[in-house]
Amino acid sequence: MILYFSGTGNSLAIARAIAEHVGDKVLPLREAVQTDLLQEKRIGFVYPVYNFNAPAIVPKIVAQLTLPKDAYYFIVCPCGAQTGDAIWQVERVLKQKGLTLHYCHKIRVPDNSAIGFGRNPNDQLWKFERFAPRLEQIKADIAACTSRHHFGSRGLAGVIARRPVFSRMVLEALRPKANADKCIGCGICAKVCPVSNIEMVDKCAINGDRCEFCLACVHFCPHQAMELGHKPTLKERQYHHPSIKAKDMIR
Ligand SMILES: Cc1cc2nc3c(=O)[nH]c(=O)nc-3n(C[C@H](O)[C@H](O)[C@H](O)COP(=O)(O)O)c2cc1C
Missing domain, CATH: 3.30.70.20 (Alpha-Beta Plaits)
Structure with a gap:
């Protein structure tokens, strides 16, 4: 089962592409709370990055889910460029539940927040072609239940992400x-x-x-x-x- 959160469809499209490749289903993360996931062998989370963080609702909902102990867990973050703390935040929740994150990766896609900074997200459509091989690799990795972690660089982005006041101001x-x-x-x-x-x-x-x-x-x-x-x-x-x-x- 692939659980997604999406505003403008990048995460939904990527969740669907992975699901089609591995023969799985997609479900909005919010609906997962009322869904029995205990029989699932593979559970993925696909969500965007907002100001170097996961959308606030994502770790909150993941914390509420009853999840199987022995499933293969993965996270894919479709983002403009930098994931900051977004993958770690959900990994931490899985860890608190005693679960292992087996695989995580970011993939660069058009940044839908560009509109707020006087730029046009449609000028970034080139990213789909440029990062298509990355998506193919991610699909193949997940199909093979590969263990691999690409958390992205924490660097300055991670430092900024851990300042909630600053983060809130930007949002x-x-x-x-x-x-x-x-x-x-x-x-x-x-x-x-x-x-x-x-x-x-x-x-x-x-x-x-x-x-x-x-x-x-x-x-x-x-x-x-x-x-x-x-x-x-x-x-x-x-x-x-x-x-x-x-x-x-x-x-
Ligand atoms: C408020 C906001 C903040 C964002 N911050 C980041 C960011 O810190 N790093 C990044 O790479 N992309 C950032 N983005 C871009 C989104 O992560 C990206 O466009 C994502 O694919 C949107 O997914 P969706 O189409 O499924 O909603 C931001 C987008 C929004 C709306």
Whole structure:
């Protein structure tokens, strides 16, 4: 079973690619809490990196899962460049449960947060071709239940990741807010939000206090109404994995 968390589809697409190769199923991590995983022989976690951390919800949910002792465990992080502490954070939770992480790897994909820094994530589509051989290697490794760890460099990124105040400050700059003049209350943002954090109030989207900063609402809004730091969202900078559409993100 491959458990994923995804905002703009990179992690879902990679989870699906691995699942297809090894003949496994994918499941949103959030739904794993109500799923019996004890018979699984192989359990993978695929999730993005947010400011050198795992999305906050990922280690929290993994901690709640009842997991088999003798399964093969792997983590794959599709990220812009640097994983920082993101893999270690989930490995620590597995360790606390007395479980061994057998395999972990990052894979570089377009950085969906580029939109918040005045850049276009679609300018990074070249990464799919450049890192396709890496994905093939990851798929083959997991199919063969290889034991191998590529935690990525902890370096400066890891040091920054362990400063929660700094990390929070950076993430707060990426908190999406609906522009009431543009929002028509269509509710697509609420449907794609992987943590059901958006509500429609008087035909306008209101982002609650459980935002994971995945930016799904920003990238999938058909009216470019979800904005970061009051900067207009440009249609040409909206990104999602080319094979993943809004309907794939909706459960
Ligand atoms: C708020 C935020 C912070 C991010 N921080 C990092 C980072 O520290 N390192 C990195 O390599 N990529 C970073 N990214 C890029 C994402 O990890 C990457 O685009 C990921 O593949 C998105 O996955 P998804 O499409 O499944 O949501 C960040 C993205 C967001 C939205």
